[in-house]
Amino acid sequence: MATTVSNSGLRRPRLPYLLVLPAVLLFLLFVLAPGAYALILSFQTRKVTGGLLGSTSTVVFAGTSNYRSALGDAALWGSTLRMVAVGVIVVPVTVGLALLFALLLDTPRARLTRFSRLAIFLPYAIPGVIATLLWGFMYLPATSPIGGRYIDFFGSTQVFFAVANIAVWGAVGFNMVVIYTALRALPPEIYEAARIDGGSETQIALKIKVPLVLPAVVMCTLFTVLGALQLFNEPNTLKPLSNAISSDWVPLMKIYTDAFVNADIYRAAATSIVFALGVLVVSFAAGRIVQARVSPAEKGKR
Amino acid sequence: MTATTADARAELRSGRVPADPKPRRGGVALLPTVALILGALYCVVPTLWILIAATKSPADLFSTATYLPSIGRGIVDNIHDLSAYGGGVFWHWMLNSFLYATLGGMAASAISAAAGYALAKYEFHGRRLIFNTILAGVLLPQIVLAIPQYLLLSKAGLTDSYFAIVLPQLFNPYGIYLCRIYAAASVPDSVLEAGRMDGATEFQLFRSVGLRLMGPGLITVFLLQFIVIWNNFLLPFVMVNSDDKFPLTVGLYSMLRHGADEASLYSLVITGTLLSVIPVIALFLSLQRYWRIDLITGALK
Numbered sequence: 223m224a225t226t227v228s229n230s231g232l233r234r235p236r237l238p239y240l241l242v243l244p245a246v247l248l249f250l251l252f253v254l255a256p257g258a259y260a261l262i263l264s265f266q267t268r269k270v271t272g273g274l275l276g277s278t279s280t281v282v283f284a285g286t287s288n289y290r291s292a293l294g295d296a297a298l299w300g301s302t303l304r305m306v307a308v309g310v311i312v313v314p315v316t317v318g319l320a321l322l323f324a325l326l327l328d329t330p331r332a333r334l335t336r337f338s339r340l341a342i343f344l345p346y347a348i349p350g351v352i353a354t355l356l357w358g359f360m361y362l363p364a365t366s367p368i369g370g371r372y373i374d375f376f377g378s379t380q381v382f383f384a385v386a387n388i389a390v391w392g393a394v395g396f397n398m399v400v401i402y403t404a405l406r407a408l409p410p411e412i413y414e415a416a417r418i419d420g421g422s423e424t425q426i427a428l429k430i431k432v433p434l435v436l437p438a439v440v441m442c443t444l445f446t447v448l449g450a451l452q453l454f455n456e457p458n459t460l461k462p463l464s465n466a467i468s469s470d471w472v473p474l475m476k477i478y479t480d481a482f483v484n485a486d487i488y489r490a491a492a493t494s495i496v497f498a499l500g501v502l503v504v505s506f507a508a509g510r511i512v513q514a515r516v517s518p519a520e521k522g523k524r
Numbered sequence: 525m526t527a528t529t530a531d532a533r534a535e536l537r538s539g540r541v542p543a544d545p546k547p548r549r550g551g552v553a554l555l556p557t558v559a560l561i562l563g564a565l566y567c568v569v570p571t572l573w574i575l576i577a578a579t580k581s582p583a584d585l586f587s588t589a590t591y592l593p594s595i596g597r598g599i600v601d602n603i604h605d606l607s608a609y610g611g612g613v614f615w616h617w618m619l620n621s622f623l624y625a626t627l628g629g630m631a632a633s634a635i636s637a638a639a640g641y642a643l644a645k646y647e648f649h650g651r652r653l654i655f656n657t658i659l660a661g662v663l664l665p666q667i668v669l670a671i672p673q674y675l676l677l678s679k680a681g682l683t684d685s686y687f688a689i690v691l692p693q694l695f696n697p698y699g700i701y702l703c704r705i706y707a708a709a710s711v712p713d714s715v716l717e718a719g720r721m722d723g724a725t726e727f728q729l730f731r732s733v734g735l736r737l738m739g740p741g742l743i744t745v746f747l748l749q750f751i752v753i754w755n756n757f758l759l760p761f762v763m764v765n766s767d768d769k770f771p772l773t774v775g776l777y778s779m780l781r782h783g784a785d786e787a788s789l790y791s792l793v794i795t796g797t798l799l800s801v802i803p804v805i806a807l808f809l810s811l812q813r814y815w816r817i818d819l820i821t822g823a824l825k
Binding site for chain 2: 235237238239241242244245246248249251252253255256257259260263319322323326327329330331332333334335337338340341342344345346347348349350351352353355356357359360364365367391394395423454455458459462463474477478481482487490491494497498501
């Protein structure tokens with residue numbers, strides 16, 4: 223018996239390799255291979271050679287021409303600007319409301335908290351497309367219950383708020399629960415001294431709770447920023463309801479249109495690469511900020 | 525981190541959220557309660573409104589007061605018309621969504637559990653490389669991969685199939701990351717060592733000790749991935765074009781696009797939206813106690 227144990231300690235078990243194998247294979251097939259393929263495509267183009275007996279087309283090396291035309295395309299920059307405009311509304315409103323609701327749920331003597339918590343969390347289970355249909359019909363003048371006859375929800379400025387509202391609606395609940403869970407993990411004794419000193423609940427919330435749950439808030443901000451960069455479902459689903467949204471309203475719609483409507487996969491691949499790099503840069507920068515903000519707060523806690 | 529996982533484990537044992545420690549003396553904090561109810565209304569009203577709108581016949585939808593339900597056969601007729609649309613394709617979409625989300629979510633959780641357990645409980649060559657690569661996968665926008673994935677799968681002749689929708693969603697970097705944390709926190713090395721002393725094989729240990737102790741965390745991973753697949757639009761939108769393979773999201777979107785020419789379809793889209801929201805809300809409420817967000821946040825720290 224004893225020999226078997228020492229054997230199993232020395233011998234390298236094969237099991238861990240077998241256990242990670244499916245994940246590694248899936249990563250190679252569905253992340254690395256498509257990524258590499260997109261990179262190759264982005265340096266190619268289809269060249270049409272017209273002969274006397276009809277034209278044939280061949281795929282040729284294109285150098286950086288796809289990248290130059292993608293970056294020089296005003297439509298891409300326009301779509302990026304619109305994405306940023308929506309994100310500037312979505313991120314602070316989502317995180318702010320999530321923090322507010324989490325603090326309210328954690329207030330002593332607040333009632334109906336179970337109902338409110340569930341109701342606010344519920345939209346998380348509703349797909350972005352379905353959420354957009356719900357709100358889309360609420361915006362549509364012919365069916366609107368919220369004054370769509372008098373307010374043009376698809377006006378040139380309003381449409382940004384209309385799109386942002388749907389994204390906020392879907393995201394507040396999840397972030398609220400994340401922050402609320404962080405609040406509940408704090409030991410209740412830490413408020414006692416403040417209560418004895420006559421501190422109001424608002425002061426306790428702002429001066430004690432908020433600084434302590436800052437790591438969770440920063441993390442929610444990061445998630446919301448990443449979500450805003452990938453905005454697609456909401457504007458794409460609103461498009462059939464309103465002319466205010468073009469087929470290249472946000473970068474992902476632009477990539478989709480290039481690839482499948484204009485059938486220029488080479489240029490779409492170049493735009494995808496540029497977009498993915500942009501997302502990586504933003505997430506790394508955001509990750510750095512998160513680390514810088516979270517580490518001191520974590521240290522202060524211990 | 526340690527405190528949170530200890531709490532989480534204590535909660536796991538008791539199987540419920542701990543009793544509310546809030547003092548309940550005195551009256552009601554009016555302002556917070558009202559603000560929360562307003563927030564709840566904001567989140568619930570669109571669903572309630574769609575319930576009202578679904579009771580209206582196509583003619584009433586554009587003519588009657590929007591916030592009053594139509595009493596009568598409106599909703600029955602709407603459901604009947606929706607079921608007849610495209611030869612009953614709506615129910616096909618509903619079934620597809622459930623199949624994709626359930627089977628995909630289960631397979632993705634199993635794969636994540638295996639990888640997470642191996643990464644947490646064994647030292648082996650390439651462990652660090654694999655883990656870091658997977659972590660980077662969290663940052664990569666999966667959505668950008670949809671187009672090259674389509675092109676590659678079309679070379680393999682797999683587009684417009686169930687595989688095209690499910691396979692790319694089986695790799696779930698966040699799930700692997702969570703499973704590694706659950707395995708590290710809930711599977712003690714001493715138990716594994718004791719099992720080895722008793723002559724259990726490594727695989728038996730994984731199956732009967734590892735998976736069992738990771739269980740509640742795995743349900744969370746499953747539910748998260750279920751929602752991701754259930755909510756996904758772009759991947760199936762890109763991958764399939766025969767409408768009997770659509771999930772609900774793509775199906776209702778395609779109906780809406782046809783509806784742009786034919787306003788009578790709006791009633792059907794509204795009814796379909798309502799019917800697609802009901803089961804997921806029911807599922808969500810019934811599985812409420814498995815929503816272990818504390819496990820997610822524990823992992824974030």
